[in-house]
Amino acid sequence: MYGILQQCLGVEAVTDKEILWHAKCHQTFLHRSLFEARGADGTEWLETEVVAAAVRQCPPSTSVAALWIAMKEADVVPLGDDSLTLSLMSGRGLVPGQITELFGEAAVGKTQLLLLTVLSTCAKGGVAIYIATEDIPATRLSQLAEHVARQHQRTATELLERLFLRRVKSAAEMTDLLTSGNFDEVARLNPLRLVVLDSIAAMQWDEGFSVQQGEAWRSLAARLRVVVLIANQVRFTDDNPALGLAWSHFVHTRLHLHRYQKASVRRLSIVFSPHLPQNQVSVIITEKGVELSV
Numbered sequence: 001m002y003g004i005l006q007q008c009l010g011v012e013a014v015t016d017k018e019i020l021w022h023a024k025c026h027q028t029f030l031h032r033s034l035f036e037a038r039g040a041d042g043t044e045w046l047e048t049e050v051v052a053a054a055v056r057q058c059p060p061s062t063s064v065a066a067l068w069i070a071m072k073e074a075d076v077v078p079l080g081d082d083s084l085t086l087s088l089m090s091g092r093g094l095v096p097g098q099i100t101e102l103f104g105e106a107a108v109g110k111t112q113l114l115l116l117t118v119l120s121t122c123a124k125g126g127v128a129i130y131i132a133t134e135d136i137p138a139t140r141l142s143q144l145a146e147h148v149a150r151q152h153q154r155t156a157t158e159l160l161e162r163l164f165l166r167r168v169k170s171a172a173e174m175t176d177l178l179t180s181g182n183f184d185e186v187a188r189l190n191p192l193r194l195v196v197l198d199s200i201a202a203m204q205w206d207e208g209f210s211v212q213q214g215e216a217w218r219s220l221a222a223r224l225r226v227v228v229l230i231a232n233q234v235r236f237t238d239d240n241p242a243l244g245l246a247w248s249h250f251v252h253t254r255l256h257l258h259r260y261q262k263a264s265v266r267r268l269s270i271v272f273s274p275h276l277p278q279n280q281v282s283v284i285i286t287e288k289g290v291e292l293s294v
Contacts, residue, residue: 077193077227080116080290087292088268088281094227095275099217099250103232103241104257109266109285110231111137114196115144116289117229122162123152126193129164133202136165147288171203171210178216187224199231201242209243214250265293
């Protein structure tokens with residue numbers, strides 16, 4: 001497993017002993033598959049580059065905690081904030097080049113989590129695009145920006161300057177936007193890390209799901225190597241995600257946010273993922289966004 005790291009770092013960059021030390025530290029937090037070159041889509045190679053970027057910054061004497069921080073800053077896109085990502089995903093975060101779906105009933109807190117994810121990405125130096133199919137929650141966005149900015153010793157203005165907002169009203173308009181080349185232009189000029197759609201079902205109820213749009217989202221994620229995070233509703237008849245199997249085929253990781261026991265408590269679950277085990281955490285919606293429930 002050390003060969004992949006050596007290839008990324010360069011044989012002369014670190015010794016075998018240093019690679020071994022860093023690899024063992026990372027295995028405290030990550031699955032062993034992180035160090036294996038599996039699959040043809042390059043996902044594991046990209047994740048290994050995240051490790052390599054962290055190792056480059058840290059000498060062998062670095063503490064595990066410091067190495068963890070370096071890795072977080074190297075390339076990981078957090079879901080919500082770092083504490084939520086660590087608890088639910090063992091710190092691995094959202095994977096570039098893939099589509100992650102967050103589904104749940106209305107008013108359960110999906111938009112809160114999306115906004116927090118967008119702002120956390122901007123606070124870490126990335127650029128994000130937030131696409132709304134209904135009114136953009138400008139007031140709530142400003143409130144969360146102030147909170148996230150204080151956490152990262154930045155200003156809300158700095159975060160919001162790294163965020164592109166767009167409103168779309170129909171599936172046809174969304175497909176046109178995806179195929180227009182606008183995203184490519186943003187990525188060419190900025191460190192684009194995250195594209196969020198809130199939500200895909202809202203504009204599909206009357207028109208039906210367009211496979212063309214699903215293919216366009218998948219192409220965007222793979223071509224620009226960005227995280228695509230899409231909110232979805234539940235079906236009227238049950239608690240399953242809207243749009244059925246036609247849409248599910250395009251989803252790599254599915255997350256479910258739903259009410260649990262007390263009205264104020266939500267359960268956030270990993271339903272399926274190619275790189276994460278099933279897991280769940282309890283969260284609450286607060287003025288600071290989405291926080292772990294004590």
